[in-house]
Amino acid sequence: MRIRVLLFVALLIAGCGADPAAVPVGVPSVTVLPSGVTFAPPVPKSATRPCNPRESLRPMGSAVTAGSTMARIRERGRLVLGIGSSAYLLSHRDPYDGKVKGFEAEIAREVAAAIFNGDREKIQFRALNAAERIPAVRGVDDKGNAVESVDMVMAAMTMTCERWEQVAFSTEYYSAGQKVLVNKKSGINSTADLAGKKVCASATSTNIKTIAELPARPTPVAAANTSDCLVLLQQGQIDAVSTGDVILAGLAAQDEATQILPERFTDEPTGIAMSLNAPDLVRFVNGVLENLRTSGRWQQLHDEYLTEYIVDAKPPVPQYKAE
Incomplete structure (x- = not known):
């Protein structure tokens, strides 16, 4: 059975033996950023310290x-x-x-x-x-x-x-790669349709900056968690949610009235x-x-x-x- 996030969201996980508890959801705390907002560029890396974010340390044996x-x-x-x-x-x-x-x-x-x-x-x-x-x-x-x-x-x-x-x-x-989740009857079929629309992502994620920089210039909406964005979409307060496709899969699984648009516009290891x-x-x-x-x-x-x-x-x- 699929469980809509309006019923079960932000379950507190304190430990392996903790009892599950449904947390009632009101209106999540959000920040609506101005349309066309820009962000300060990241601090440039030294030329002597090239960075490939995918590179990690070589594995070791399994002995503890x-x-x-x-x-x-x-x-x-x-x-x-x-x-x-x-x-x-x-x-x-x-x-x-x-x-x-x-x-x-x-x-x-x-x-x-x-x-x-x-x-x-x-x-x-x-x-x-x-x-x-x-x-x-x-x-x-x-x-x-x-x-x-x-x-x-x-x-x-x-x-x-x-x-x-x-x-x-x-x-x-x-x-992963950033995509967009919308209601199936929204009439939104691509990022080009997001002009003038409110699009939500987690406030501290890399996704909120990408939303602001889309060519259609939608209005980015920042929430504490992506699950809050789904609640806002269900309440009609926003028009879309945008984050990595692996996270959107979980949102779409909770609400059959939504769909993930096929367009993928970032690369997110x-x-x-x-x-x-x-x-x-x-x-x-x-x-x-x-x-x-x-x-x-x-x-x-x-x-x-x-x-x-x-x-x-x-x-x-x-x-x-x-x-």
């Missing part, structure tokens, strides 16, 4: 050695994973059995199994808003105040050179975020991802969760830094 980040996680007894607060098909809590399910959740369980000698369930899932994810990996907010940290964040995060300055990433586990101070964990995770690709497990998970909305997807070819 003494003193490693993985050993500390094992001693703690659980992998602490930050996930999207309501990412249907990626990592959502099933309201019937309370289990976190989805494409990303299952990849995370493979990492847990590699750390805990085959035990896939030693994970504490922590739901994070988009703005909370990088601080949770770093353990501090943008003001330097300590925050509760996580070992990794897996929430359809786009790998960018700017984000690499703050966190490390695994190799790419999904090749998606990786698992980890601390810059834990290169051993990055290498370990990259080894797990390599096994998923070569064993066919990645394709099995995609076919189970995403293929209805994203056809013919294949596991990305990993790219590694020169060392």
Whole structure:
């Protein structure tokens, strides 16, 4: 049974044994940006420090050695994973059995199994808003105040050179691209039809800037989470939602009155975020991802969760830094 986000959204995920609870939704907090808004360009990279956001550290063996980040996680007894607060098909809590399910959740369980000698369930899932994810990996907010940290964040995060300055990433586990979700009866068939329309994305995502720069110059609307955008679309307050196709697949699955337009206008490599101070964990995770690709497990998970909305997807070819 498909569950509309108006009924179940932003389920609080405090840990593996937490009980699911439906959170009533009113009008999400949003910011409507002026039409044609421009953004400051990113800080230019030094010519001596070229950046390919897809490149990560080469994988290491599967052994958990003494003193490693993985050993500390094992001693703690659980992998602490930050996930999207309501990412249907990626990592959502099933309201019937309370289990976190989805494409990303299952990849995370493979990492847990590699750390805990085959035990896939030693994970504490922590739901994070988009703005909370990088601080949770770093353990501090943008003001330097300590925050509760996580070992990794897996929430359809786009790998960018700017984000690499703050966190490390695994190799790419999904090749996403920005698309647009609309109501089927909206009359919107392409981005050219978005002139004068309100288009929503997460406030801290890379997508909000892209919306503002589309040739049709729609009005970007910033919400705390993409799931809030779906609520706004259902309430008739906006005209479209735009983010990575892998996230839109989860929104479309929750509301059969919507559809994803075929036009894809960005290239968004998606990786698992980890601390810059834990290169051993990055290498370990990259080894797990390599096994998923070569064993066919990645394709099995995609076919189970995403293929209805994203056809013919294949596991990305990993790219590694020169060392």
